[in-house]
Amino acid sequence: MQHAFRSRSTRLGATIATVGVVALGAVSALSASAATGRAAAAEPAPVCTGYDTDGFTIFVQDDVDLGNSETEGSLALGGDLTLAADTNLVHSTGLTPAGYTLPVVDGDPTRLLVGGTLDLTAPGSLQVTSRDDVGPAQADRIGAIKFGDTGGLELTARSGVDRLHEAGGSVDAKPWVDVNDAAQQTFDGAHAVTYPGAASVVDSRFPALVAQGEALRTATGSDVATATLDGGVVTLTPGKLNVLTVDAATLGANAQLTFAGGTPGADTPFVVNVTDASGSTVHVPPLRGPEMPGQPSATDPNPWAPFVTWNLTGAGTTTVTGELVTGTILAPDVDLTLDASSPVEGQIVARSLVARGGEIHQYLAASSCTTPTPTPTATETTTTPAPTTPAPTPTESTTTPTPTGTTTSPAPVPSSTTTSPAPVVPVTSATPTATVLGTGGTAPSSPGNLATTGASLVGPLVAGVALVAAGLALLLVRRRTARG
Structure with missing residues (x-):
């Protein structure tokens, strides 16, 4: 026993x-x-219109092939500049609001910023000037040009113009860039500047611009309204970010878009997400309504341009045409060909650009942000299994029944079979760390949560x-x- x-x-x-x-x-x-x-x-991150181009009218990550008739505003590119035709880069001819100021790069108002160099095989020329500025010339409208690479180029003064051309070549041989209008303005004697950081100024903006374009494609929330298109009539909801998603073929089938319900404005920005645009031509129809029944003029400028975006993000390679393009063309990851017969009034953001056709007029996009409705996120719970401790094997003792009258003594238990007690797992006290989903970071511990958890484990x-x-x-x- x-x-x-x-x-x-x-x-x-x-x-x-x-x-x-x-x-x-x-x-x-x-x-x-x-x-x-x-x-x-x-x-969720806010979804915004208004695009960080440092204030440049045309903002291109790589190369630009410039061959349109005129640009009123400023131009920045991270690659090389090719001049396919004789063209102008001026302040205003009356169709662009004249009171804008130029972007400032390294302390200088700048009208042309080139990350690379001038393509010396091209046949065209470029006049860069604040000529036709409405009113007296002002220092913040007199822009320098800056090239990241001026090797192989030289600047020659002739007839009141500083001309940038091939080093050692004829001053009259194209391509060339005429810098400013010395009869009207000076810029501290520095009309053309070598600026090695030009490419990085442009390139650094593009990851955020691409992300912004992608966010506009999927914008949701209580401050976002889905615009509708029916028979060329666009219905907008006042006081909302209005988003119209339409494929390139449907968009191009409309001779014009007429607004109903509301028109683009400071509290009613309008974004058109164009789908199926890769490898195709996107025809942007003119916008019409009671505030702008026809073409803008010097006395009746484009009232909607700062509040309209044509979003081509993700389209790859695309051509845009139109009789009057009102608003920003947002194509930060697109090799874009722009061949509009009449003005583009807004901004142009592209990975690379071939510009043909008519004029481009600066209307910088106005900033308007909305915060999407948070999407409920399932909380991920990771349970760390407790270490498995094998149960100790107790020494088994079997008593064999014996015949009546016979007493059987139990065999002695060797000391080597003594069972050691199971190891005790130490309980350590550590402050739990809450992982913030989607950020990869950590959030501060909540004393309230810890108190509740501790009480439940006592x-x-x-x-x-x-x-x-x-x-x-x-x-x-x-x-x-x-x-x-």
Whole structure:
């Protein structure tokens, strides 16, 4: 009987200790689960119109092939400039609001910023001037030109004009760039400047511009309205960011778009997401309505241009045409050919640009932002399994029944078979860290959450410790009995 008691007490003590260890492991796993389970959903980023081009009218990441009749505004490109025809880069001829100021690059008002160099194989020329500025010339409208690479170029003064042309070549041989109008203006004697950082000024803006275009394609939220197009009539909702999604073929089938319900304005920006534009021609129809029944003029400029965006982000390679393009052409990851027969009034953002056709007039896009409605994010919970501790194998004792009258003494238990108590897993106290979903960062611990979690774990923790203690006590009793 004594041996049977020892055997049962050994098994019972080991079992109780093992249950205690498992309980403590469960508490540890629950604590880890609670720590990772308090993940916070990331706040959605605002969706905005208004594009960071440093204030340039045309903003191109790579090369520009310039062959349109005229540009009123400024031009920045990260690559090389090719002049396919004789063209002008001027301040205003009356169709562009004259009061704008030029972008400032490295402290200088700048009308032309070229990251690379001038393509010396092209047949055209470029006049860069604030000529035709309405009103007296002002310093912030007199722009310099800056080239990242002026190797192979030289600047020659002739007839009141500084001409940039091929070094060692004839001053009258194209291509050339005439810098400013010295009869009207000077710029501290620095009309043409070598600026090695020109390319990085442009290139650094494009990741954000691409992300902005992609965000406009999927804009949602209480401040966003879905614009509709029916028979050439566009219905807008006043006071909302109005988004119209339309494929290139449907857009081009409309001779013009007429507004109903509202018109583009400071509180009603209008974005057209053009789909199926890759490798195709996008015909942008003119916009019509009571505020602008016909072509803009010097006395009646384009009132909607700052509030309209034609979003071609993701289109790859695209050609845009139109009789009057009102608003910004946003194509930051697109090799764009622009061949509009009449003015483009807005901004142009592209990966590369071939410009043909008519004029381009500066109307910088107005900034308007809306915060999308947060999308509920399922909280990810990572449960760390408790370490598996094998249950101790108690020494089994089998008593063989004996015939009546025969007394069988139980075999002595060798000391080597004494069962060691199950190892106790230490309980460590660590501050849980909540992972912020979508950011890869961490959020500060919440004292309220920790207090709640700690309270919920006290019961299992105490029970586990008690079970381990009880198991160890029984094992100690067994040892002492064995020694006696």
